[in-house]
Amino acid sequence: xxxxxxxxxxxxxxxxxxxxxxxxxxxxxxxxxxxxxxxxxxxxxxxxxxxxxxxxxxxxxxxxxxxxxxxxxxxxxxxxxxxxxxxxxxxxxxxxxxxxxxxxxxxxxxxxxxxxxxxxxxxxxxxxxxxxxxxxxxxxxxxxxxxxxxxxxxxxxxxxxxxxxxxxxxxxxxxxxxxxxxxxxxxxxxxxxxxxxxxxxxxxxxxxxxxxxxxxxxxx
Numbered sequence: 001x002x003x004x005x006x007x008x009x010x011x012x013x014x015x016x017x018x019x020x021x022x023x024x025x026x027x028x029x030x031x032x033x034x035x036x037x038x039x040x041x042x043x044x045x046x047x048x049x050x051x052x053x054x055x056x057x058x059x060x061x062x063x064x065x066x067x068x069x070x071x072x073x074x075x076x077x078x079x080x081x082x083x084x085x086x087x088x089x090x091x092x093x094x095x096x097x098x099x100x101x102x103x104x105x106x107x108x109x110x111x112x113x114x115x116x117x118x119x120x121x122x123x124x125x126x127x128x129x130x131x132x133x134x135x136x137x138x139x140x141x142x143x144x145x146x147x148x149x150x151x152x153x154x155x156x157x158x159x160x161x162x163x164x165x166x167x168x169x170x171x172x173x174x175x176x177x178x179x180x181x182x183x184x185x186x187x188x189x190x191x192x193x194x195x196x197x198x199x200x201x202x203x204x205x206x207x208x209x210x211x212x213x214x215x216x217x218x219x220x
Contacts, residue, residue, distance in 0.1 A: 003213045006098040007168045011139025013103035015065040019134050021048055025100045029132075032096050033071070036089040042082075043074040044089065045118055046132075052115040053129065062110035067131040070107075072118040074126050086127050087205020091172070094130060095213065103135030106173055106206075108199055127202065142177045144170045151183045158185075165190060165215030172210040175199035181207050191220045 001009070021029075026048065033044050047053070047070055054067040071093055073086045094104045108128045120126055151158075151166055158166065162185065169183060169192070180195040181204060192208050194200040208219045 001099045003095060003099070004164070004168065006095045007171055007210055007214060009138070010095060010098040010104070010171075011141055012105040012173060013133075013135035013137065013139040014063050014067065014105050014131065015136040016067055016069075016103070016131070016133030017136055018066050021069055021102070021133070025097075025102060028100060029093065029097060032093060036092060040085050040089050041076070041079065042085055042089060043076075043119075043121075043124060044093070045072040045074060046070075047072055047117050050117045052112065053117070054111050054131070055115065056110075056112040058110040059112065062107075064105075064107075064110065064131065065136070066133065067105075067111075069132040070111075070116075071130040071132060072116060072126055073128050073130065074118060074120055074124050076123055077125050078123065081201075083127065083199075083201035084205040084208075087202035087207075088209045089205075090128075090130055090202075091206040091209040092213075095209075097132055101134070102132055103139065105131045106202075107131055108175065108202075141171075142173070145179050150179060150181065153183070153185050161215045161217055162190065165211035165217060168210040168214030169207045172203075172207045174203040174206065178203075183207075183211070186220065189220055190215070190217055 033046050054064045075082045180200045182193050184191045194204045
């Protein structure tokens, strides 16, 4: 599966089969976590076979089942762009997982922060986790806002690569499916901004990664 296909096929999944991660998938994801941390300065951790992190009332309310594996998105509190980095590199991991036959779900609140088997230094914080496993289903597509509300570039003025990136950005998961972002072109380069609000900076990173992965163009 190529990255564009992974973007199209990936949907949030909260119910997983009782299966451990295959050794090859675990090895590839661990290597990618190491690579992402080296590039970003984050302290992302892949946690496997933890039955406690999602053993909470909120997790059960959120209909999570057998969510025993996850990426813990950890970074230094002092990083000014911490939220965006978490979104960007987290989505990179999400799409790699999809290409390896796994399913995922971004989770900001419905998990037990104090129960997670994560190593967090005094100058770091855990922003969110991404559940990971072999889904009981493949999830369902979210409804997107009209493209005109999310992009101010006229259709006739969108280069082919921009259209590819735009389509991928519209498929990006955002908190409560709010899609509080705007995509523009400035001096021939894509610019993605957020309208602000809870979790929108993480969303911004997610959207940027989708756009860049599909278009091959770096966003400002």
